[in-house]
Amino acid sequence: KLLKPKASHPNLPPGSFGWPVIGESLEFLRCQRGGCPEKFIRDRMSKYNSPVFRTSVLGEPMAVLYGPAGNKFLFSNEGKKVALWWPSSVGKLMGRCLVSKVGDEARSDKKMLMSFFNPEALKRIVGVVDEVTKDHLRIHWEGKDQLEAYSTLKQHTFDLACRLFMSITDPQLVSRLADHFHVFLRGVIDLPLNVPGTNFYRSKKAADSIRKELRVLVKQRRVELEKKTASPSQDIMTHLIANGDENGKLMPEAEIINNMLNLLFAGHDTSSSTLVLIIKYLSELPYVLEKVVAEQREIAASKAGGELIQWGDLQKMRYSWNVISEVMRMTAPVYGSFREALVDFTYEGYTIPKDWKLHWSACTTHGDPDYHPRAPTFDESRFEGSGPAPYSYVPFGGGPRMCLGLEFARVELLVFLHNLINGFRWSLVNPDEKIIYDPMPIPVEGLPIRLRPRD
């Protein structure tokens, strides 16, 4: 398939399939590890002088669509010309759940999950997020002169996801799940070779162990729901156990467990990676930090005697959110994602054959100087007023497959920033530490920072 594109498709986009089997995967990954995923795309865009080019990565023939026009095409054609696609390792490890489903099935799962992630539902949990964040900072940050920010933040976002998605408070269970997850993550985007010794094999075993733990938890919650010692609105797990879809059909237990596994996967590394980037950028931009401090101190001052952060307080954090948005523009936490062609179609005069994979790139879009003037410069004022043009700022994707956790992430990030700013000053141990993508942006040394209490 890779080497012999169909003769009936003479008008393929310009580009190269690279080497047999591996295609151009090595260059694709080398650019990520070098901290610059967009280089792979930019180099080819200028070489072929075209808004779309062909390549082969992850063992698949692929068309890469450039910029806001490409994003608009892919996001608005979901279920028509294209559908969400993830490398086959993802589907094999996750089993049947939102990310491995398309069309009506995906829509139904997403609707059920969204009832926990919409702003109305999130309003109720802001205080809990604040409480968990304060506990985390007290236990892991207070009294320390130095710590490694990335691993510490990863622990925080994982704890928070366990607590909020499944009401898990037992630290031993959280720690067992975290250990399994550590192994699981290494094989998620890998060749799906289920033979001992491979990352995928270890990842599959870890996923089985996580499922086993979650199965026990589901049984426990069913009993608690019956006894009314748990409520259907306390977390996503109980919500899914107790509530059916719009036709009243309950989600099968195996799918509840798969969806929980997927939410833990999608919802903690993305946030910890973003938090570590926020800390790094703020350390390098004292004039921005000063304004964030002013905004956050004013909000803290309005809270009498340790009152927890509420939804309304988050709406006042406008400047801080612009700063976080600009951090995600400068270094997109998710470099982009993939779709699959459902039919042969034409894009910009080129034929894209059915079954080809498609890639949209947040990194490349965010660095486009036509849409983001002086793109390499940090400028949070880009988000004032109506902000960037449609489809030119896409850290959470777009269309029907847009990130489900975007509002939750906003709560998590702002609440953390609020508590960090009000409690601590920090500086980077290694100001030149590089950020690489693996597959999310991470500082190569884990971002060690020196800490002092703010006052």
Ligand code: HEM
């Ligand atoms: C800063 C943090 C985050 C970023 C940058 C981010 C980014 C993304 C992106 C780019 C996608 C793919 C969209 C597409 O293909 O069009 C996505 C999908 C998804 N995200 Fe997030 N995400 C974040 C946090 C979260 C959190 C906290 C959760 C869970 C609560 C979450 C759950 C999901 C799920 C379930 C999907 C799949 C949606 C679908 O297939 O319809 N994400 N996210």
